[in-house]
Amino acid sequence: MNEGQKGLEEKVLSKDMCAACGACLGLCPYLKSRQGKVIKLDDCDLTTGRCYAYCPRSQVDWEGLQTKLFGPVYEAIEMGTSRKIVMARATDPVWKGKVQTGGVVSALIDFALRKGMIQKAVLTQREEDLLPYGKIVSQREDVFSCSGSSYISGPTLEALNQGPWKGEERIGVVGLPCQILALAKMKGSNLPTQTPIDRVVLTLGLFCTWALAYKPFKAFLDARFDHRPIRKLDITPPPERLLKVWIGDKVEEISLDEIRAFIRPACQVCPDMTAEFADLSVGTVEGMADWNTLVVRTQRGEELLEQAVAAGLIETRSLTKENLGHLREASLLKKQRALTALKEEGNPDGGYLNLSKELREKIQS
Amino acid sequence: MNPILHQSGKIELLMGNEAIARGALEAGVQVCAAYPGNPSSEIITTLAAVAVERGIHVEWSVNEKVALEVVAGASFAGLRGLCTMKQNGMNVACDFLLNLNLTGCGGGLVVLVADDPGALSSTNEEDSRLFAKLAGLPLLEPATIQETKEMTRWAFELSEKLSLPVLIRSATRISHARSNVRLGELPQENRKPFWEISQTRVTFPVVKNHQRLSDKQFQAAENFETSPFNLYRGPEKPEFLIITCGSGWLYALEAVVSLDLAHRVGILKMGTTWPLPAAWLLDHLSKAEQILFVEEVDPFLENNIKAFFAQHCATLGIKRFFGKADRSLPETGELNPDIVTKTIQRLLNVPYQTRPTEYADRARETVEQWVPGRDIGFCAGCPHRATYWAIKNALALDGRKGILLGDIGCYSLGMGASGFFQMKTLHAMGSGAGLACGVGQLGRFGLDQPVLTVCGDSTFYHAVMPALANARYNGANFLLLLLDNSGTAMTGFQPHPGTGKKANGEPAPILDLKSICRALGAEVEEADPFQLTETTETILRLLQDNNGPRVLILRRECALIRGKQQKKLFQMTIDQGRCLGDQCGCNRLCTRVYKCPGLVWDPTSGKAQIDEAICTGCGVCAEICPASAIGKEAS
Secondary structure, three states: OOEOHHHHHHHHHOOOOOOOOOOOOOOOOOEEEEOOEEEEOOOOOOOEOHHHHHOOOOOEOHHHHHHHHHOOOOOOOOOOOOOEEEEEEEOOHHHOOOOOOOOHHHHHHHHHHHHOOOOEEEEEEEOOOOOEEEEEEOOHHHHHHOOOOOOEOOOHHHHHHHOOOOOOOOEEEEEOHHHHHHHHHHHHOOOOOOOHHHHEEEEEEEOOOOOEOHHHHHHHHHHHHOOOOEEEEEEOOOOOOEEEEEEOOEEEEEEHHHHHHHEOHHHHOOOOOOOOOOOEEEEEEOOEEEEEEEEEOOHHHHHHHHHHHHOOOEEEEEOOHHHHHHHHHHHHHHHHHHHHHHHHOOOOOOOOEOOOHHHHHHHHO | OOHHHOOOOOEEEEEHHHHHHHHHHHOOOOEEEEOOOOOOOHHHHHHHHOHHHHOOEEEEOOOHHHHHHHHHHHHHOOOOEEEEEEHHHHHHHHHHHHHHHHHOOOOOEEEEEEEOOOOOOOOOOOOOHHHHHHHOOOEEOOOOHHHHHHHHHHHHHHHHHHOOOEEEEEEHHHHOOEEEEEOOOOOOOOOOOOOOOOOOOOOOOHHHHHHHHHHHHHHHHHHHOOOOOOEEEOOOOOOEEEEEOOOHHHHHHHHHHHOOOOOOEEEEEOOEEEOOOHHHHHHHHOOOOEEEEEOOOOOHHHHHHHHHHHHHHHHHOOOEEEOOOOOOOOOOOOOOHHHHHHHHHHHHOOOOOOOOHHHHHHHHHHHHHHOOOOOOOOOOOOHHHHHHHHHHHHHHHHOOOOEEEOOOOHHHHHHOHHHOOOEOOOOOOOHHHHHHHHHOOHHHHOOOOOEEEEEEHHHHHHHHHHHHHHHHHHOOOEEEEEEEOOOEOOOOOEOOOOOOEOOOOOEOOOOOHHHHHHHOOOEEEEEOOOOHHHHHHHHHHHHHOOOOEEEEEEEOOOHHHHHHHOOOOEEEEEOOOOOOOOOOOOOOHHHHHHOOOOEEEEOOOOEEEEOOOOOOOOOHHHHHOOOOOEEEEEO
């Protein structure tokens, strides 16, 4: 089996299984991205390659990676390993009104940069045309510019692969679950030519149920809003579930049913709602617009949160049992849907997800 | 003194095309015109070099039809004129030629067409002789270099005698072969042109003129009866007769000698191949019952003589013919002595080994050992390689499967590996833009693939201008990439209206490509193909437009023209420590994909290296290297 560009083409790109995470980009001259799509410029005939090895949709040894990064035995099947799960929000008034929901991600990255835990952060920025791309930042104003979501996946990790990185620089990365998974695969890879993954000391994952494909979604918005520039996008938490579009001085609402067609097929087979390989995963809280849910998974994640709380930049509360229950349910449901989708595509054994039979049964029971 | 002007009686080693030029000079030619095309180009180059000294007019015209009209104009005013072209050129010129045959000419007018059997440097291997029959014009085919000169000189006399243009058909192995030629007299004075105003040159009344043309063919055939260009060599009563012309004559001769068949086989060598000299032919056809035709490309003599035989079969009796029709000889591709020898050997059942196997093996081994393994492709430092790189990447990034329609020039190699297989069509001069006029209309039916076409600077003046005018008028959507490398590179750097130089080296006004395109209503931008990233972005951006024809002029001098005039732009180096070689992250992008011949892969070190002898220092590879291992320093 080809585990190079050809394998990537056969198993991922040609099957529309690309999540546009950017893990395969910036490594070689053959793959580039344009308008949210990975494009092959020339054939590469190597039989193993980093493009294939790092791709979150090529082959994933889910349990193996979990064991490697979080210790033995993967038991927390709903939403991955965690040291604690809380709700939190940024208390520093500088973040008010500038960030999505509780502002925890921006506040934590800003804090980690200022404390010297990391020297650079790889974030995702969007231009007026909403196209996301990776951006390397070190200043607070740059962190501001990267806050907010567009629900469009973009090749953030291309920026990580490309650098440039200097000296002993350590890096924090904020990414979607697919991007965090790609980072885990990079960490776990033993291919000789490495990426700057060894510099990555902090990963913040963003909860994600799906992301939209750029081109069709942009065409839809352009048709709907006559090419006017969009300031912000937000999806309200359930049960409302509306896409709010800030355009000019107005806020327009779109039913999610109208945009479901633009969901990337790669997201349908994704089992990971909560970025299970991150140091710390962040999402919204049902019914509380100003708060974030935090899943703290590693010691480093825990230390960062504790220091930020101690510095008075973040406040935390415990999550209600009901909220936690809903979260677990939603996360498990995503896993079940992914397995069902894979099964429907003729992969009863989980396809690219190398899950043990036991784990598959556990998820589906 | 240019050897082409040496005095009468001297023996010079001349190329076939130079012999044609000398023959024309001996005939007192005063106006010569052509559009370059292999294998005919050197005729005009040779004449242009002595144009000032001889006081004659020699020009590179924008296309073959115009060239023929230029020469006909001179002929109408009583001067001798020579128009040369390759076989494809005849297609361009034939519209005029098939009217000129009806009006006839004044001063001797010779049209020389050099065919390219085997299509060594052509898009087809058509046989231009069919035009002689189509136009009812006398046709001559030289078989040796000396004869090439004599025939050219005589063709002018024949033309004046018949008041008809005379065609000469050369071929690669005549035009490009060299041999000793004994020179003849050069005339001392030029004629003074005068247009006899009572003489009209109109085709009307057509039927009357057609009849006159037909009568002239009989006259021409009579002239051929005693021509020294037709000869028979062989026994009085041969058991086997070979009828041949052009380069086939020497092939047949060599075959008969090496098979030791001179006492059994006769060779009828024809220099005047249309119309047929009836009495002479009847006499020789009666010699043998088995006849083989040896001629390049089409069975022209074969078919015409068979028809002639049908007319006279009552006298001639039963014959058996061999040739292309019965596949005794291959119907396509170029002939050579081996092929002809094998055919004769088979037909006459005589033993002969054309080349000992052991020798053939040794020859092959030697070639494999010493000849560098290179694909057919662009030269080192060729701007076209960079251009196709940008096209390839732009089309891939655009993602809509854009269609690149091709044209004629060095850049035709865009169909192959060195152009990354981007070019999808190849036909005639200007056909890329013409096809784009059609494909560029299909958006209305739902074609959502962008349409692109390429053409060179010389091709643009030749046949693209009408297509661009058509595109603007009818609103065809496409992007024309005009690859301006400052010359007619593929045929040997002949000047054209954009170069500011005439055929004889005199300065000429420049017809600016950009202004012409603008005047034709197209949006025009310019880019430097060596700036890969910018050029790719520009192409990508222009592909998004949908407003009629757009032109992107990609300007960079041909690397060979540049190489003749100045030193390398850059001194290139490869940092062996940085070069990733075939590792993930590069996998030999420069030597495996970009494939400039100036870059070589060293399998021992697993790194790329610069071939100093070949590298022209264009600097483009420094931009494509993903590891920044290729360095360039201004030299």
